[in-house]
Amino acid sequence: xxxxxxxxxxxxxxxxxxxxxxxxxxxxxxxxxxxxxxxxxxxxxxxxxxxxxxxxxxxxxxxxxxxxxxxxxxxxxxxxxxxxxxxxxxxxxxxxxxxxxxxxxxxxxxxxxxxxxxxxxxxxxxxxxxxxxxxxxxxxxxxxxxxxxxxxxxxxxxxxxxxxxxxxxxxxxxxxxxxxxxxxxxxxxxxxxxxxxxxxxxxxxxxxxxxxxxxxxxxxxxxxxxxxxxxxxxxxxxxxxxxxxxxxxxxxxxxxxxxxxxxxxxxxx
Numbered sequence: 001x002x003x004x005x006x007x008x009x010x011x012x013x014x015x016x017x018x019x020x021x022x023x024x025x026x027x028x029x030x031x032x033x034x035x036x037x038x039x040x041x042x043x044x045x046x047x048x049x050x051x052x053x054x055x056x057x058x059x060x061x062x063x064x065x066x067x068x069x070x071x072x073x074x075x076x077x078x079x080x081x082x083x084x085x086x087x088x089x090x091x092x093x094x095x096x097x098x099x100x101x102x103x104x105x106x107x108x109x110x111x112x113x114x115x116x117x118x119x120x121x122x123x124x125x126x127x128x129x130x131x132x133x134x135x136x137x138x139x140x141x142x143x144x145x146x147x148x149x150x151x152x153x154x155x156x157x158x159x160x161x162x163x164x165x166x167x168x169x170x171x172x173x174x175x176x177x178x179x180x181x182x183x184x185x186x187x188x189x190x191x192x193x194x195x196x197x198x199x200x201x202x203x204x205x206x207x208x209x210x211x212x213x214x215x216x217x218x219x220x221x222x223x224x225x226x227x228x229x230x231x232x233x234x235x236x237x238x239x240x241x242x243x244x245x246x247x248x249x250x251x252x253x254x255x256x257x258x259x260x261x262x263x264x265x266x267x268x269x
Contacts (some may be wrong), residue, residue, distance in 0.1 A: 005082060011189055020262060023122075069190065072183045076214050080221040088175025091180040098154060098189070105192025105204075106143045108243035112196045113139030142195075144250045150188065153245035157181045160240040170225045173220055180222050184215035187247075212238055 004013045006027065007021035013020060018027055025209050036161045071079040089096075114136035158177040191207035194200045216234055217227055 003221050004085075005078065018103065039199050048172070057190065065097055068097070068183070069101060072214060073190065073210070074174055075219040077221075080183075080218040083179055083218070084221050086177050086179075088173075090175060090178050093149070094155070094176050098182055101186065101189035102150065102192075103146060104189055105195055108192050108195035109143040109146060110136060112198045113142060116197055129192035133177055141256065145249060145256075146192070148252070149245045149248035152248055153241050154178070157237075157241040157244055162238050164233070164236050164240075165223065168225055168236070170223050170229070170233065172209045173223070180215060180218055180237070184211045184218060184241065187211045187214065198200040209242075212236050212242070230261065 004015055004017060004027070006023065006025050007012070007015055011020055011022045013027065019025065041207060044077065071082075117135070142172070155178075158181045161180065162172050162174045162177040165177070187210040188208035191204045191210075194204035194207070215237060219234055220227070220230050220235060223233070
């Protein structure tokens with residue numbers, strides 16, 4: 001059994017403590033191990049629709065979301081142990097965590113492309129020039145693609161990881177798989193700050209890949225995968241999460257440039 005530690009200030013607590021005696025943080029209720037997978041292993045539509053706005057608002061107001069984001073990036077091992085003690089709540093993972101952090105890259109993309117812009121090289125045979133493209137429309141489009149790719153990766157990635165669990169001697173539990181994909185994606189959201197300067201996008205993508213290390217740290221703790229199956233499950237999980245994310249961004253990137261090229265052809269003809 002993992003020792004009880006305050007998620008806010010990392011103070012060791014007595015077993016059964018409901019509040020931290022140092023910072024006053026309310027300790028999440030621990031669920032008995034025997035009930036951990038029995039209730040949450042199957043995917044239910046209510047997992048995505050049972051949203052409590054007050055719970056989301058309180059999480060944002062208290063700052064617990066941002067504390068979790070900081071801890072998962074800088075103290076992943078300790079924070080994953082805390083996550084493993086919590087009961088997975090899919091609506092909170094989506095609306096009370098991912099959607100809140102997604103405001104960072106969304107805002108950066110819209111402002112970055114709208115106010116700063118980027119250099120675009122046009123080479124379509126009849127036209128060969130470099131222009132400085134500045135457009136809020138492009139920013140909104142990039143933000144839409146990011147949201148589509150990120151949330152598809154988190155949700156579908158969790159479905160795939162959960163479905164693959166038995167192949168790696170791991171018990172299926174969709175809620176736990178959602179915890180793994182959601183929190184592992186934290187660096188991608190935070191690194192979205194670099195999108196405010198579009199030509200630094202490559203830094204955002206590279207920084208976001210730190211999530212691979214975070215997933216590696218969390219897999220055995222959250223999914224409780226046997227040691228001799230962890231490496232295989234890790235690569236399968238990474239393939240599902242980041243494969244989906246970058247595939248969607250790549251596909252929409254091709255579509256965008258195809259439409260842009262067609263528009264240039266239309267203007268010149």
